[in-house]
Amino acid sequence: MDLRKRSLIVAAASILSLAAWMFGRAEQAPNAPNPARKLVLVIHGGEGDLPEKVSPEVEKQHKAVLEQALRRGYARLKEGKKGASLDAVEAAIRVLEDSPLFNAGKGAVFTHEGRNELDASIMEGKDKKAGAVAGVSIVKNPISAARAVMERSPHVLLVGRGAELFAIKHKLDIVHPDYFWTQERWDELQEALKKEAKPSPPASKERGGADAVEPRKRHFGTVGAVALDGEGNLAAGTSTGGMTNKWSGRVGDSPIIGAGTYADNEACAVSCTGWGEYFIRFAVAHDICARVKYARRSVKDAADTVVNGELQRAGAEGGAIVLGPNGDFHVVYNRLAGQMSRGFITSEDALPHVAILDKPLPKND
C-alpha cells in the first residue's frame, strides 16, 4: 500500500472514531448509565405532611427518622447484592412505615369510616418488574408486600383481602388493625369530619372546581424512595395511608404503576406524593420518565415541567423525587404543596442530608 493510500485510511479511521465518540456522547447525554458506579438513594416523607410550623423537637424527630431511613437503605446499596437498588428502596421505606410520624404503615391516616387502608408499590428499572398492594389493613409493611407480589406472584397489583391472604401465606409481618391507630391521625379525621359537616365554601378556581374529595393540605403525606445501585439499576417505591377522610375502597396513585411510582433504567426512577386522583389522571411518574426517555430532557427539567406545570395548573398539590441512571437526581414540590420532607445520600460523602417543610435541602435546593 502506498503512503498516500495508507494516510487516507488512517484519516478516515480517525474521522470515524471521532464521529463514534461524539455520537456516543450525544446518545448518552443527559442520562448516561452509571459509569462511576455511583450509589444514590433519595427519599421523601410526603408533601404537606406537617403543619406550617413545627417545634424544634418535632423537627428533630422527623429528621432523625429520615436520616435513619437513608442510612438503612444506603447500607443495602453498599452491600451491593443482586437487586441492591430494590433492597435499598424497601429498607428505607420500612423505616418510614414503622414510624408514627409519616403517613404510611404505622402512621397511616384514617378513612371516613375510621379504618386504615394502606397502599404501596415498588418497581425495578432493568426488566420493569413491579408489584403493588392496595387497601390492606393488617400488613405491617405494605412495601414488603408489594415486593412479594412482584417477586412471588404472576401479578402486579393485589387488593384488599386477596392481598392480605397473600401476605399471610408468604409469612410477612401481620398486625391487628388497631396497630395503625394513632391519636394524631384520629384527631385529624375528627377535624376533617367537623369541616365536612359545615357548608363548604365555593370551589376555588385554583383547585380545579367541583371534585368529589376536597382534601386539605395537612391531610396529605406518603413516603417514597428511589435508588441507583452499583450495577446501574434503578428502583422506586412508594407507600401511603392515602388521604384522611377518604372513602372506604378509595385507591390513590401510590400503588398505581405509572402514576405514583415508575422505574426505567433508560430514563429514571420516580416516587410521587400529592393529590392522588390527579396523579393517576396525569400518569405523573410515567410522564416524567417519558419526557426523559423520548424528549431527552434532564430529570430536573422533566419533573419541574410536570409538577410545577400541568399539575399545578390543574389545582393539584404534589411533589416527586426523580433519579436518573447517571446518578443525577431532583426533588420537587409545587407551590400548592408548599413543603415536603425529603433527603438523600450518595457515595460522594455517604452522609444523610435531610430537610423538612420548605427549608433548603443542603447540596440540592
Ligand code: ASP
Ligand atoms: N398520593 C397519596 C394518595 O393520594 C397521598 C399523598 O401523597 O399525600 O393516596
